[in-house]
Amino acid sequence: MRDSHGIVTIDTGYQRPNFCAAYLIVERGRAAFVDCGTNRSVPRLLAALDAQGLSREAVDWLILTHVHLDHAGGAGSLMRALPNATLVVHPRGAPHMIDPAKLAAGATAVYGEAEFENSYGTLVPVPESRVTAAGDGRVVDLAGRPLLCADTPGHARHHLAVWDARSRSWFAGDIFGLSYREFDTARGAFAIPTTSPVQFDPEAMRASVRRLLGEAPEAVYVTHYGRVTDVQRLGADLIALVEATVAAARRLDGDGQRHARLVEALTRIYVERAQRHGVSDAQRAVPALLAMDIELNAQGLEVWLDREERGTRNEE
Incomplete structure (x- = not known):
């Protein structure tokens, strides 16, 4: 329509x-x-x-x-x-x-x-x-x-x-x-x-x-x-979530199980925010609906961390 x-x-x-x-x-x-x-x-x-x-x-x-x-x-x-x-x-x-x-x-x-x-x-x-x-x-x-x-x-x-x-x-x-x-x-x-x-x-x-x-x-x-x-509310929320997930990634940098623990950390952050937003059964709904997004977001944070450590950036 x-x-x-x-x-x-x-x-x-x-x-x-x-x-x-x-x-x-x-x-x-x-x-x-x-x-x-x-x-x-x-x-x-x-x-x-x-x-x-x-x-x-x-x-x-x-x-x-x-x-x-x-x-x-x-x-x-x-x-x-x-x-x-x-x-x-x-x-x-x-x-x-x-x-x-x-x-x-x-x-x-x-x-x-x-x-x-x-x-x-x-x-x-x-x-x-x-x-x-x-x-x-x-x-x-x-x-x-x-x-x-x-x-x-x-x-x-x-x-x-x-x-x-x-x-x-x-x-x-x-x-x-x-x-x-x-x-x-x-x-x-x-x-x-x-x-x-x-x-x-x-x-x-x-x-x-x-x-x-x-x-x-x-x-x-x-x-x-x-x-x-x-x-405006959504934009402020997005900026806050970028900061929260970057902080989580930094805390886990160097961890031997970094990826798995980062997936867990992102899941917790998103569940908590969804609960605050009033999403019904967020503990189940967030991992069920966002599983692929959480996996990709964790990968992206790790690529960024590794690039930052090398002092390089992807120019393509």
Whole structure:
């Protein structure tokens, strides 16, 4: 369903329902997608166009918040179906859309060939002539509706958030955390940061969250999952959780069982915060719903710790 600002939330079907979203922005008969999910998601995005009475030719832009495969894995396939669209991506992400071989190799190494094929399929390159590298401050014009690209590192160094002045909203990808609707209570949404590998940077993440808050947004559209309001509270909570989880990771640095104990520590922190938020049966619900996120967040914190000790940073 399209809201009053012409924004459609699309469940990409990745992993489970209400887990991963892409967005369709409609303005005066023209359209832009923000993120696209995986190759398996493309039929859902095209169906969303059909539901809005829009042709494939009506799409002017595919804007990627970053090139992690749950956000961008289907970009090449989708672009083949959208003859007039230009792909907009952070300058650091553009080479990976033109030649996705490194993305495919990295994900295959993590998941194995069978799981990679099942979840993502074959990554399709996007012709360089159809890719625009958007630096900080680049404005994408959608039929007179400006969409401002903001460089927002912390989750990844190739991360953009998109400011839509019309709705006074950010399309935040992963920089404004994860907020699953199953954790909503009478107090509103509940969110945790995503500190997943390999480019988590706590200082940059806090700065990016504060940048989003600085626009006094009415809402934020996060990929995982949907539209959230009460943005100032959520932003403050995210910053506090970044600080709490970084402190936990530092305490465990050098521990021979660091990873397992960090998973336990993150679980305790999230359960405690969820209980404070009024989440029913948080002791069971948090590990059940956040198991994969907790594992990835622990890995990201460890990669960051190890990089900090070496005095290096991932520049890609």
